[in-house]
Amino acid sequence: MTQFWAMFKKENISFLRTYKLLIFCSVFLLLAFLSPLSAKFMPEILSNFLPKEVADSFPEPTAFSSWEQFFKNFSQIGLFIVVLLFAPILSAERQNGTLIILFSKGLSRSAVVMSKWLFAAFMWTIGYVISFAIVYFYTEFYWPANDVTQLFLAIFTLWLFGLFLISVIIFANVLFRSYFSTLLFTLGIIILLFIVAIFPKLEKISILRLATENNAILQNLFTWQDYTVLMSVTSGLSIILVLLAVIIFNKKTV
Amino acid sequence: MSIVDIQHISKSFGSKQVLNDVSIKIEEGRIFGLIGQNGAGKTTLMKIILGLLKKDAGDITLVGEKVQFGQTVTNQAIGYLPDVPSFYPYYTAYEYLLLCGEITGLSKKERELRAKETLTQVGLEKNNKKIASFSRGMKQRLGIAQALIHKPKILICDEPTSALDPNGRRDILKILQQIKHETTVIFSTHLLNDAENICDDLAILHNGSFVISGDVQHLLNERRKSTLFIEAPVQTLEKLKEAFPEATDKNHGIALHSASIEKTQSTLFQYCLEHQLVIHSMSVEKTTLDDLFMEVTAK
Numbered sequence: 001m002t003q004f005w006a007m008f009k010k011e012n013i014s015f016l017r018t019y020k021l022l023i024f025c026s027v028f029l030l031l032a033f034l035s036p037l038s039a040k041f042m043p044e045i046l047s048n049f050l051p052k053e054v055a056d057s058f059p060e061p062t063a064f065s066s067w068e069q070f071f072k073n074f075s076q077i078g079l080f081i082v083v084l085l086f087a088p089i090l091s092a093e094r095q096n097g098t099l100i101i102l103f104s105k106g107l108s109r110s111a112v113v114m115s116k117w118l119f120a121a122f123m124w125t126i127g128y129v130i131s132f133a134i135v136y137f138y139t140e141f142y143w144p145a146n147d148v149t150q151l152f153l154a155i156f157t158l159w160l161f162g163l164f165l166i167s168v169i170i171f172a173n174v175l176f177r178s179y180f181s182t183l184l185f186t187l188g189i190i191i192l193l194f195i196v197a198i199f200p201k202l203e204k205i206s207i208l209r210l211a212t213e214n215n216a217i218l219q220n221l222f223t224w225q226d227y228t229v230l231m232s233v234t235s236g237l238s239i240i241l242v243l244l245a246v247i248i249f250n251k252k253t254v
Numbered sequence: 255m256s257i258v259d260i261q262h263i264s265k266s267f268g269s270k271q272v273l274n275d276v277s278i279k280i281e282e283g284r285i286f287g288l289i290g291q292n293g294a295g296k297t298t299l300m301k302i303i304l305g306l307l308k309k310d311a312g313d314i315t316l317v318g319e320k321v322q323f324g325q326t327v328t329n330q331a332i333g334y335l336p337d338v339p340s341f342y343p344y345y346t347a348y349e350y351l352l353l354c355g356e357i358t359g360l361s362k363k364e365r366e367l368r369a370k371e372t373l374t375q376v377g378l379e380k381n382n383k384k385i386a387s388f389s390r391g392m393k394q395r396l397g398i399a400q401a402l403i404h405k406p407k408i409l410i411c412d413e414p415t416s417a418l419d420p421n422g423r424r425d426i427l428k429i430l431q432q433i434k435h436e437t438t439v440i441f442s443t444h445l446l447n448d449a450e451n452i453c454d455d456l457a458i459l460h461n462g463s464f465v466i467s468g469d470v471q472h473l474l475n476e477r478r479k480s481t482l483f484i485e486a487p488v489q490t491l492e493k494l495k496e497a498f499p500e501a502t503d504k505n506h507g508i509a510l511h512s513a514s515i516e517k518t519q520s521t522l523f524q525y526c527l528e529h530q531l532v533i534h535s536m537s538v539e540k541t542t543l544d545d546l547f548m549e550v551t552a553k
Contacts, residue, residue, distance in 0.1 A: 003356075006353060010342070010353055013344070014342065017344035100334075101334065101336065101340075103304075103306060104306065104329055104334035105329060105334075105404070106357070107357045253308070
């Protein structure tokens with residue numbers, strides 16, 4: 001446990017001093033502020049450039065528009081930044097040999113894998129929750145009377161998808177030493193998720209739904225019951241990926 | 255008591271046999287030199303001792319405990335300095351030592367104390383800069399400091415002086431000599447001069463096996479050559495070569511090999527008296543580690 005916390009602290013320092021925290025916060029905050037503001041003001045801004053008939057055809061922005069922007073931004077750019085920033089989390093250390101000295105001191109390999117996974121999950125959670133709070137505040141401010149329901153479920157599914165993605169990254173980091181291979185592997189998994197999503201029969205295990213149906217959830221098209229199997233599958237797969245990462249890493253030569 | 259006991263270790267990478275049934279015992283409180291050419295298997299053997307690499311066969315016991323790959327429990331007794339140590343460049347030396355101390359399980363107070371002590375030991379106590387700005391010599395010194403942070407019984411250094419300039423080398427060798435009373439030092443090198451200067455014991459690794467091992471002074475004395483080296487004017491040398499056909503040219507003089515130095519010496523003196531020859535100097539050649547290395551690896 002001591003080793004785990006020592007490595008967790010090290011991840012924090014590394015993230016801060018290599019300016020990744022700066023990039024992470026900037027992007028997340030930008031996306032968070034942009035979501036409600038663009039929903040509110042984009043029609044107005046556009047109407048300055050477009051003919052009146054076109055501008056008038058825009059629907060009046062609502063709280064739904066704001067959340068729509070939020071989910072679009074975070075399921076795409078937000079997760080993309082998470083992948084970019086965390087893809088080298090272990091592979092870079094394996095490439096540079098920075099773990100050799102620490103392993104020679106008796107550092108356990110599972111402490112390394114687990115601390116990195118937890119750190120990435122921690123950053124994703126904190127960034128996501130703060131961004132959510134900002135969007136929530138602005139949305140409630142601009143559209144105090146709204147009929148958005150099941151907000152928690154919609155938020156939770158995308159968060160779980162993020163955790164799954166982080167588990168994939170950690171697993172890829174154990175398999176490959178290069179940044180590029182890790183990115184490619186992660187991309188491969190995402191493409192696989194898209195392929196699974198094509199088949200209606202596989203709906204129950206189509207993990208991609210967690211990141212694409214958030215707006216539909218807000219409009220009451222789905223409920224918790226629709227996701228119980230999928231959430232269990234996703235959590236289970238994530239745990240398996242991390243456990244496999246630990247097992248494989250234990251056998252790897254540094 | 256031997257602190258490291260290596261028994262019948264073999265290791266191959268693909269079809270290349272790097273270590274072939276290697277056995278040796280290393281005694282406590284001494285500096286042990288692991289000598290060999292580049293690629294002789296020194297780093298491989300060290301990594302196996304550290305549990306960083308799988309062995310194909312054999313056993314290693316460290317301070318009475320067996321080494322297992324990946325399970326680096328035995329490493330609590332070892333400090334390791336890799337050939338090219340890589341640190342986190344965004345840490346300062348002091349911060350890095352605190353991290354190392356924490357991983358070895360030292361309490362907060364202990365690791366702060368030890369970090370300061372080891373930094374003083376290696377002469378980096380006044381440095382507050384990030385490791386990114388360190389020179390090679392400074393990184394090597396920090397490498398020793400991190401290896402000593404938990405007062406290990408054994409210090410393993412992989413080619414600690416090979417990449418350094420003469421000043422840097424002298425500093426590192428001095429540090430190694432200072433700590434040998436508390437820590438057994440195992441150090442690999444292909445710089446024979448360094449090994450001869452500071453090692454108590456050594457073993458030479460060649461083609462995957464130890465070709466020779468033991469106390470350095472003992473090995474050198476055992477092989478003290480029976481060679482006379484004579485410097486003289488050119489005409490004298492010519493005459494001597496005629497009289498002693500076994501003589502060979504060497505550095506503006508001649509070398510005379512013989513089974514008995516005393517006998518050759520008196521024959522030589524007698525010959526010089528009879529023929530009224532004058533020589534400039536005559537000396538018995540000292541065996542160096544270079545000679546020893548050449549001899550055992552030529553086989």
